[in-house]
Amino acid sequence: MNLALPVLVPVLPALGAAATLATGRRAPGFARPLAVLPVAASAVLALVVALQLGTGQTFDAATRLTPTGGPDISLALHLDGFSSLISVLVGLVATCVQVYSTAYLKDDPRYPSYAALVSLFTAAMFLVVYSGDLIVLLVGWELMGICSYFLIGHHWETADARSASLKAFLVTKLGDVPFLFGIFLLGADAKSFRITDVLAAAGDGRLGHPTLIALLLLAGVAGKSAQFPLHTWLPDAMAGPTPVSALIHAATMVAAGIYLVARLLPVFLLSGAALVVLSVMAAVTMVGSALCALAQDDLKRVLAYSTVGQLGYMAGALASGDREAAVFHLVSHGAFKALLFLTAGVVIHAAHTNSISAMSRMPDLRRRVPDAYWTMGIGLIALIGLPPFSGFFSKEAVLGAAEHAANGEAITNGLGPASAVPSAAGWIVLVSACATALLTAAYATRLWLVAFHGPSAAPAAIEAPPYSPEIDEADPAQAEPPAMRWPLWVLAVPAMGFGLAGLRSGWLPALLDGGSLRPSATTAVIGTGLALAGVLISYAAWRSAGARAALRQAAEGRVPEQAGPPAVETLPVDPGRVLLGPLFRPAQHGFFVDRLYSALFVAPTVAAAKLVRFLDREVVETYVRGTGTGANLLGWAVRRAQTGNAQAYLSALLAGVVLLTVLVAVGT
Amino acid sequence: MHLVYPAVLAALLFCVGVYGVLARRNTVLVLMSVELMLNAVNLNLVAFDAWLRDSLHAGQALTLFTITVAAAEIGLGLAVVLLVFRTKGTADIDRITALGDPSEDAPAGAEPEKGQAAA
Numbered sequence: 001m002n003l004a005l006p007v008l009v010p011v012l013p014a015l016g017a018a019a020t021l022a023t024g025r026r027a028p029g030f031a032r033p034l035a036v037l038p039v040a041a042s043a044v045l046a047l048v049v050a051l052q053l054g055t056g057q058t059f060d061a062a063t064r065l066t067p068t069g070g071p072d073i074s075l076a077l078h079l080d081g082f083s084s085l086i087s088v089l090v091g092l093v094a095t096c097v098q099v100y101s102t103a104y105l106k107d108d109p110r111y112p113s114y115a116a117l118v119s120l121f122t123a124a125m126f127l128v129v130y131s132g133d134l135i136v137l138l139v140g141w142e143l144m145g146i147c148s149y150f151l152i153g154h155h156w157e158t159a160d161a162r163s164a165s166l167k168a169f170l171v172t173k174l175g176d177v178p179f180l181f182g183i184f185l186l187g188a189d190a191k192s193f194r195i196t197d198v199l200a201a202a203g204d205g206r207l208g209h210p211t212l213i214a215l216l217l218l219a220g221v222a223g224k225s226a227q228f229p230l231h232t233w234l235p236d237a238m239a240g241p242t243p244v245s246a247l248i249h250a251a252t253m254v255a256a257g258i259y260l261v262a263r264l265l266p267v268f269l270l271s272g273a274a275l276v277v278l279s280v281m282a283a284v285t286m287v288g289s290a291l292c293a294l295a296q297d298d299l300k301r302v303l304a305y306s307t308v309g310q311l312g313y314m315a316g317a318l319a320s321g322d323r324e325a326a327v328f329h330l331v332s333h334g335a336f337k338a339l340l341f342l343t344a345g346v347v348i349h350a351a352h353t354n355s356i357s358a359m360s361r362m363p364d365l366r367r368r369v370p371d372a373y374w375t376m377g378i379g380l381i382a383l384i385g386l387p388p389f390s391g392f393f394s395k396e397a398v399l400g401a402a403e404h405a406a407n408g409e410a411i412t413n414g415l416g417p418a419s420a421v422p423s424a425a426g427w428i429v430l431v432s433a434c435a436t437a438l439l440t441a442a443y444a445t446r447l448w449l450v451a452f453h454g455p456s457a458a459p460a461a462i463e464a465p466p467y468s469p470e471i472d473e474a475d476p477a478q479a480e481p482p483a484m485r486w487p488l489w490v491l492a493v494p495a496m497g498f499g500l501a502g503l504r505s506g507w508l509p510a511l512l513d514g515g516s517l518r519p520s521a522t523t524a525v526i527g528t529g530l531a532l533a534g535v536l537i538s539y540a541a542w543r544s545a546g547a548r549a550a551l552r553q554a555a556e557g558r559v560p561e562q563a564g565p566p567a568v569e570t571l572p573v574d575p576g577r578v579l580l581g582p583l584f585r586p587a588q589h590g591f592f593v594d595r596l597y598s599a600l601f602v603a604p605t606v607a608a609a610k611l612v613r614f615l616d617r618e619v620v621e622t623y624v625r626g627t628g629t630g631a632n633l634l635g636w637a638v639r640r641a642q643t644g645n646a647q648a649y650l651s652a653l654l655a656g657v658v659l660l661t662v663l664v665a666v667g668t
Numbered sequence: 669m670h671l672v673y674p675a676v677l678a679a680l681l682f683c684v685g686v687y688g689v690l691a692r693r694n695t696v697l698v699l700m701s702v703e704l705m706l707n708a709v710n711l712n713l714v715a716f717d718a719w720l721r722d723s724l725h726a727g728q729a730l731t732l733f734t735i736t737v738a739a740a741e742i743g744l745g746l747a748v749v750l751l752v753f754r755t756k757g758t759a760d761i762d763r764i765t766a767l768g769d770p771s772e773d774a775p776a777g778a779e780p781e782k783g784q785a786a787a
Binding site: 639642643644645646647650651654 | 686689690691698761762764765766767768769
């Protein structure tokens with residue numbers, strides 16, 4: 001294969017970013033083509049590379065970058081089925097997002113820098129996917145972190161965006177520090193940073209501390225892929241523009257952690273403890289985030305919590321030892337979640353609010369955005385996992401992997417012995433995944449019903465104060481521009497049909513590890529049954545809540561207009577409130593994890609900072625100031641002696657001479 | 669003649685000169701006292717020159733040199749005193765304090781304020 005093709009894939013968007021930054025101020029007309037074309041070109045190149053590579057092949061190339069004295073750092077390229085698949089996904093989503101952004105941020109004065117950062121981010125993700133060297137991978141990993149920081153803080157005029165970007169940066173860095181040490185330890189044990197060498201060393205059992213390495217790496221993965229306990233940054237990151245949420249916080253950056261574990265899965269398979277930890281992490285993340293999603297009122301936060309939960313599915317598949325299922329779910333989730341976020345952007349543009357309960361009071365919302373209405377439906381069904389949409393197949397693959405692991409016959413596809421996966425991990429993942437399937441269906445149905453199917457008899461929309469971080473909204477009276485509509489349909493195709501690729505063993509499985517991705521009968525029936533049950537329960541709760549609200553309205557004498565804007569507590573039809581009961585308030589606030597962290601970590605840090613400030617201001621600076629004051633006082637004293645009386649000077653001189661003479665005389 | 673006589677005489681002369689410089693108020697008398705001190709030194713120079721039997725007579729030569737310099741110096745000094753008397757109307761040395769640094773209040777507190785503002 002021509003080496004230039006895969007090299008160009010990450011380089012093109014990086015060059016595009018540099019060009020956009022260089023010309024953005026002087027020639028803003030070039031910003032749009034410079035943003036869209038390089039990303040689109042590298043998406044095409046990624047597809048070409050994937051097609052040229054074919055199935056079951058790998059391609060390696062490397063050149064030594066830096067001799068370090070220890071293991072060398074090399075600029076290495078490693079292509080296989082996983083990197084092909086994910087790079088195509090990244091290219092597709094990034095292109096859609098860039099096109100969508102041209103319309104979404106049309107009047108934004110900072111569009112060039114935004115587009116450049118998105119391009120740079122895309123380049124970094126390609127670098128992570130293609131890199132065959134852990135240190136080079138880390139470079140892309142950190143580049144994504146910093147781009148994410150800037151993009152979340154795009155609307156830095158608002159305090160929300162500022163604090164969210166800082167939070168995202170700090171939380172992911174908190175995970176990245178152990179991650180860095182994990183890479184160092186891995187490189188030291190394997191005597192190389194090349195991923196192929198590391199995997200070979202893992203295969204030969206030459207790694208000295210597999211559990212420690214795996215746990216250190218997991219910290220970084222938890223930060224990047226928003227797993228419990230480092231998941232708190234992702235819901236807050238919704239303060240960024242919606243396309244950024246689609247690109248970074250759904251399809252690509254958060255997938256980097258999963259991708260890394262999938263690449264290094266043989267290392268993780270050496271340590272049963274790490275797999276159990278990963279499965280517990282995934283289980284807590286899945287169930288907790290699904291409960292939170294059921295209680296959120298902000299459309300984007302519902303999707304954000306859902307992302308956290310679906311990442312938990314992928315982590316669960318990895319904990320069950322089946323990276324094929326994890327990557328399958330990663331790709332299908334990437335497609336349908338990017339779709340969901342982009343439709344959310346359209347809906348938010350049209351409704352001028354993020355709140356789904358405010359949307360429920362807009363009777364004609366679904367007629368105003370028909371494309372978004374239908375494509376969001378497709379995305380949500382894929383998320384719920386009803387056949388034959390893509391989410392069904394990938395979720396079944398995860399459930400199947402967990403079931404096999406629970407029975408002690410994990411599908412590792414030759415990466416390690418089936419006994420490497422503890423059956424406890426399988427059970428934890430299986431149970432929580434089933435519970436999450438039910439909850440996912442419930443919150444997706446709730447989102448759909450509340451946002452679009454508000455009671456048609458509702459009075460004319462009461463103007464709730466629109467909460468939205470988007471400052472640059474388009475005029476809601478106009479239809480959405482085509483650049484915001486056709487990416488939806490482009491992404492809807494894989495959201496509907498991608499799952500079928502896993503059916504034939506010659507298609508997707510051959511590209512990956514070769515195992516079967518076909519849903520097995522038991523899990524398919526259980527999963528679909530749970531999903532349907534979730535949908536029905538949610539619908540029933542919605543109906544009963546609606547009926548009760550209508551009764552209450554009638555009892556109150558039908559003057560809802562005079563009651564003022566309804567308080568959040570009396571929102572009429574929210575099935576989440578009925579379903580969750582007393583859990584509603586904790587779930588709405590993310591089970592107070594943020595408050596716990598601020599008590600455990602933020603408050604002590606702030607106190608320590610105050611102490612340091614006190615020490616600096618009051619102690620250290622006192623000495624500094626003291627030298628100045630002392631010199632001044634000394635000068636003042638000396639000045640007192642300068643009377644101008646020559647005889648006084650001479651007297652002092654004489655006294656000094658006499659003193660010296662006496663001293664010299666006595667001394668000798 | 670024993671060396672002690674001129675030496676003691678010179679010492680006495682010098683002490684008188686020192687007293688005059690430190691205690692007199694009139695500037696002309698102060699200048700005269702300075703001359704006394706100079707001449708005490710001259711006396712020492714001559715006495716030691718004779719006592720050491722220096723073939724080059726360096727002491728005497730230096731004395732002549734000192735006398736010349738003292739003459740020039742006293743001329744300048746008297747001229748300065750005259751000018752000071754003309755401008756100030758007095759020749760009292762303890763009233764001529766124009767070169768002194770008039771003392772101010774203690775500078776406590778002024779600098780720290782500035783430092784805090786900068787921080």
